[in-house]
Amino acid sequence: MWTLRAALLWLAVVVVVVGNADRTTLRRWHMRQEADGDDGAAISAPGFAAGDDWFSVTVPATVIAGLLQNDFWGKDFDPFFGTNFETLVADSALFDPPWWFRADDFHVSCAAGEQALRLVLDGLSYRANVWVNGVQVGELEEVGGALRVFEFDISGITCTGGQQAVSVAVEIFRAGSLDVYDLGVYFIDWAPHPPDSSMGLWQDVSVMTTGPVSVAYPSVSSALDTSADGTVMSACLTVLLEVANHADTAVDGTVSAEVVGVATVSRDLLLEPLQITQVTFDCASNPSLVVQSPLLWWPWDMGQPSLYTLKAAFTLRSGTVSDSLLEPFGIRTVTCDLDSRGNRLFRINGEPVLVRGAGWTPDLFLRPSTSRKFQELTYVRDMGLNTLRMEGKFEDPAFYTLADRMGIMVISGWSCCDAWQSWNDWSDDQMHIAEESTRSQAKRLRIHPSVVVFMYASDEIPPEHVEQMYLRVLSEEQWPNPSLASAANRTSTITGASGVKMTGPYSWVPPIYWVTDGGQWGGAWGFLTEGGPGENPLEFPSLNRTLPEDDLWPIGDAWNYHCGYSPPERFGNLDRFNEALYARYGRAAASRDYAVRAQVAVYESVRAMFESYNRNKFVSTGVIFWMLNNAWPEMIWHLYDYYFTPSASYFAVKRSNEPLHVQYGYDDHYAWIVPNSRNVTVGGRLSIVAAMYDTAGRRLFSGTYTVAPAVELNVPIKVAPLPAFRPRNHVYFLRLVLQDEHQAVVSSNFYWLSSEPDVLNWEESYWLYTPCSEYADYTGLMDLPRVTLQSTFAAAGNRTDTVSNATVYVTKVTVTNVSPQVIAFFVRLRLLDRYTGEEVLPVVWDDNFITLLPRERRTLYATTGVRIKHPRVSAEPWNNVVQRSTSHAVTPGWLAAVAPVLLLCFSLLTHVM
Numbered sequence: 001m002w003t004l005r006a007a008l009l010w011l012a013v014v015v016v017v018v019g020n021a022d023r024t025t026l027r028r029w030h031m032r033q034e035a036d037g038d039d040g041a042a043i044s045a046p047g048f049a050a051g052d053d054w055f056s057v058t059v060p061a062t063v064i065a066g067l068l069q070n071d072f073w074g075k076d077f078d079p080f081f082g083t084n085f086e087t088l089v090a091d092s093a094l095f096d097p098p099w100w101f102r103a104d105d106f107h108v109s110c111a112a113g114e115q116a117l118r119l120v121l122d123g124l125s126y127r128a129n130v131w132v133n134g135v136q137v138g139e140l141e142e143v144g145g146a147l148r149v150f151e152f153d154i155s156g157i158t159c160t161g162g163q164q165a166v167s168v169a170v171e172i173f174r175a176g177s178l179d180v181y182d183l184g185v186y187f188i189d190w191a192p193h194p195p196d197s198s199m200g201l202w203q204d205v206s207v208m209t210t211g212p213v214s215v216a217y218p219s220v221s222s223a224l225d226t227s228a229d230g231t232v233m234s235a236c237l238t239v240l241l242e243v244a245n246h247a248d249t250a251v252d253g254t255v256s257a258e259v260v261g262v263a264t265v266s267r268d269l270l271l272e273p274l275q276i277t278q279v280t281f282d283c284a285s286n287p288s289l290v291v292q293s294p295l296l297w298w299p300w301d302m303g304q305p306s307l308y309t310l311k312a313a314f315t316l317r318s319g320t321v322s323d324s325l326l327e328p329f330g331i332r333t334v335t336c337d338l339d340s341r342g343n344r345l346f347r348i349n350g351e352p353v354l355v356r357g358a359g360w361t362p363d364l365f366l367r368p369s370t371s372r373k374f375q376e377l378t379y380v381r382d383m384g385l386n387t388l389r390m391e392g393k394f395e396d397p398a399f400y401t402l403a404d405r406m407g408i409m410v411i412s413g414w415s416c417c418d419a420w421q422s423w424n425d426w427s428d429d430q431m432h433i434a435e436e437s438t439r440s441q442a443k444r445l446r447i448h449p450s451v452v453v454f455m456y457a458s459d460e461i462p463p464e465h466v467e468q469m470y471l472r473v474l475s476e477e478q479w480p481n482p483s484l485a486s487a488a489n490r491t492s493t494i495t496g497a498s499g500v501k502m503t504g505p506y507s508w509v510p511p512i513y514w515v516t517d518g519g520q521w522g523g524a525w526g527f528l529t530e531g532g533p534g535e536n537p538l539e540f541p542s543l544n545r546t547l548p549e550d551d552l553w554p555i556g557d558a559w560n561y562h563c564g565y566s567p568p569e570r571f572g573n574l575d576r577f578n579e580a581l582y583a584r585y586g587r588a589a590a591s592r593d594y595a596v597r598a599q600v601a602v603y604e605s606v607r608a609m610f611e612s613y614n615r616n617k618f619v620s621t622g623v624i625f626w627m628l629n630n631a632w633p634e635m636i637w638h639l640y641d642y643y644f645t646p647s648a649s650y651f652a653v654k655r656s657n658e659p660l661h662v663q664y665g666y667d668d669h670y671a672w673i674v675p676n677s678r679n680v681t682v683g684g685r686l687s688i689v690a691a692m693y694d695t696a697g698r699r700l701f702s703g704t705y706t707v708a709p710a711v712e713l714n715v716p717i718k719v720a721p722l723p724a725f726r727p728r729n730h731v732y733f734l735r736l737v738l739q740d741e742h743q744a745v746v747s748s749n750f751y752w753l754s755s756e757p758d759v760l761n762w763e764e765s766y767w768l769y770t771p772c773s774e775y776a777d778y779t780g781l782m783d784l785p786r787v788t789l790q791s792t793f794a795a796a797g798n799r800t801d802t803v804s805n806a807t808v809y810v811t812k813v814t815v816t817n818v819s820p821q822v823i824a825f826f827v828r829l830r831l832l833d834r835y836t837g838e839e840v841l842p843v844v845w846d847d848n849f850i851t852l853l854p855r856e857r858r859t860l861y862a863t864t865g866v867r868i869k870h871p872r873v874s875a876e877p878w879n880n881v882v883q884r885s886t887s888h889a890v891t892p893g894w895l896a897a898v899a900p901v902l903l904l905c906f907s908l909l910t911h912v913m
């Protein structure tokens with residue numbers, strides 16, 4: 001729903017304002033492979049003319065991203081289509097030599113001794129020689145590490161008085177070119193490894209102009225004073241600033257910090273030549289930093305993510321402001337202690353929070369897209385998630401600022417299964433890079449209230465000397481949030497038990513898994529830092545965008561090519577998923593048919609996962625679905641696909657996480673009411689209306705159950721048992737509707753159940769999944785007759801998005817099942833462009849994959865970032881796509897019609913003979 005215009009409007013509102021500093025972000029560059037005789041001094045000299053062998057690129061860009069900007073492999077070449085990625089692999093030798101990146105010349109006005117110029121590289125991969133105006137300012141041995149921020153004082157080169165041309169050239173070496181254990185950006189088993197190893201300038205490159213002293217990397221931490229009834233009375237703030245003298249003489253002045261609208265504090269400071277120091281203002285010495293009745297930052301599902309503004313500056317004795325900054329921040333506290341069960345429980349502002357999140361990945365080529373990030377986080381909130389886990393992936397400041405404003409928590413840290421976890425093979429160089437990478441990220445993230453924890457290891461526990469280094473750096477940089485030694489169930493000799501688990505699954509499991517795991521695997525207990533049903537085959541329109549027509553069916557190597565990046569026995573194909581799918585839902589006959597069956601199976605398990613963790617809070621303390629998104633189009637690990645298609649899993653999560661939710665217990669067969677927001681207020685009595693149907697649309701059962709919860713509903717309510725049935729085809733439906741005392745619908749949920757249950761073979765469990773010894777039988781769903789649906793649509797106005805300040809457009813869609821008897825099962829709604837036939841994406845629906853009883857009508861709303869001039873609505877139910885295949889020995893309809901005639905002819909022929 002976000003457009004580029006929306007993104008730019010948002011940037012104009014929230015991006016960090018640098019007060020007295022002048023930031024020039026270098027966007028226009030040229031790049032090429034290094035050639036014999038290249039000389040950094042010459043290439044970085046002002047006026048250097050890039051020849052025809054140089055590619056014009058917009059930075060940030062990796063080498064592959066830059067080549068794609070220039071249509072290097074052809075104008076219509078899509079590296080994500082089919083197996084086209086192999087074309088890049090075949091050209092891997094392109095990336096063995098270093099590549100030059102040269103910024104287009106620009107001019108600055110800088111007075112010697114009065115101003116300082118710094119070249120800031122927010123992210124390069126992996127090693128580099130850096131040149132400015134013919135002078136080398138950074139050498140290969142020191143400029144290494146993809147997740148470090150590098151700063152170079154270039155005042156002596158460029159501050160010569162008057163207008164000065166500035167030219168920057170960076171000679172970049174890819175990760176692994178000098179050491180196989182380089183600490184780069186890796187996609188592990190999530191996606192294929194980019195052949196350039198993400199070499200390039202993948203984050204911003206800027207030139208900062210200030211006075212002789214700069215102010216940077218702020219942090220504001222809080223301590224809350226709470227009354228006996230839990231009311232926060234006041235907040236004691238501590239402000240931290242990094243102040244640096246870039247002059248070779250001492251500088252005297254005043255450093256000040258203002259919490260805008262609250263308090264201003266200051267201190268005189270004498271800085272020695274080239275001194276860098278941390279300046280702290282605490283409330284003990286500065287009582288004005290005690291904020292009465294503060295507006296707190298909360299995760300969005302617990303309250304408002306309120307923000308204050310910090311203004312800081314260094315003023316010279318002459319009265320000249322040398323540098324200033326303006327940064328939003330939040331007043332909040334974060335703890336994550338072990339509970340009585342030994343599980344890690346997060347508390348925000350002293351209140352427990354059930355972490356509900358998913359794993360984040362950037363684009364495979366690290367291509368930045370402001371509008372894409374906005375939409376991804378919009379989807380996160382729309383699904384009712386409150387957290388993103390970023391394993392070894394770090395974003396630009398705008399991303400974290402958006403998370404701050406939207407109240408989305410971020411779990412940050414290092415990755416597994418690559419050089420970051422190969423501690424025993426680290427050289428002194430790797431140790432140094434790990435230390436400085438941690439320092440860089442701690443400094444840049446500590447201002448953001450959204451970032452709640454730093455996990456300095458993932459699947460394992462680091463050796464003592466490595467963990468001690470991490471803890472020392474976090475202490476030195478006054479990291480204001482918790483840190484964890486592992487994302488797995490490990491015990492550190494220094495910091496103790498991690499209190500979290502990484503026990504899978506990563507492949508499909510049935511709904512019953514999540515509530516019957518006895519406490520060893522990924523079921524709804526403890527804090528699961530990554531896991532989920534795994535496979536999520538693309539819907540048919542996305543399959544068409546990803547695979548050549550000849551590869552659409554049957555499932556083969558082209559499909560497997562888009563199943564992560566691992567061998568078949570792990571995630572490299574859909575075999576495990578298909579075994580269960582075909583046993584439970586019947587064998588598919590074509591890709592469209594297969595895609596619908598797959599979405600039903602995915603919805604079923606994903607919904608059960610989140611419903612189980614929500615029902616069991618705070619026995620379950622956190623769940624991170626693996627994953628939120630994909631780096632490229634994939635058949636596994638996503639809640640929406642690379643094209644922004646919100647799949648069935650998206651709506652399964654959204655349905656499960658609604659503020660007050662009605663759900664079915666697969667283990668106890670009860671109807672439950674589950675609150676998913678902090679202190680859900682209930683005006684009066686609630687009632688659950690339950691109804692069951694067979695596949696012929698006949699009602700098998702109906703019942704109403706009334707409960708009178710407390711005014712504030714904080715814990716799940718187990719309401720009533722529901723009956724079970726054994727239809728001839730084993731399949732029946734359950735609809736649950738939660739109503740308030742005025743019979744308004746608060747929540748509804750629709751289940752398909754089988755009288756033949758899934759049976760888990762727990763003895764064969766391992767980290768990947770738990771296999772089934774018996775499968776539930778849902779093949780009776782194929783008995784559902786075709787059904788006629790009518791749909792209408794109309795523009796429902798527009799509104800201003802509160803985060804982006806952009807206009808979004810709402811379409812009202814009404815869909816009716818006109819059949820007097822047939823249930824329309826799992827109806828997929830799409831908003832299309834009438835002339836192109838393409839789905840309008842991104843889009844936010846209030847619900848989808850709905851089921852309509854006979855003659856039932858539903859009205860839904862779809863929100864987009866663009867006005868659709870010629871819309872059309874597609875409503876496609878399971879009934880009209882899924883057919884019984886011949887593998888089930890079911891007689892086709894035409895043959896059933898003529899069978900009596902054929903039998904009569906055969907009988908007569910036999911009699912004559």
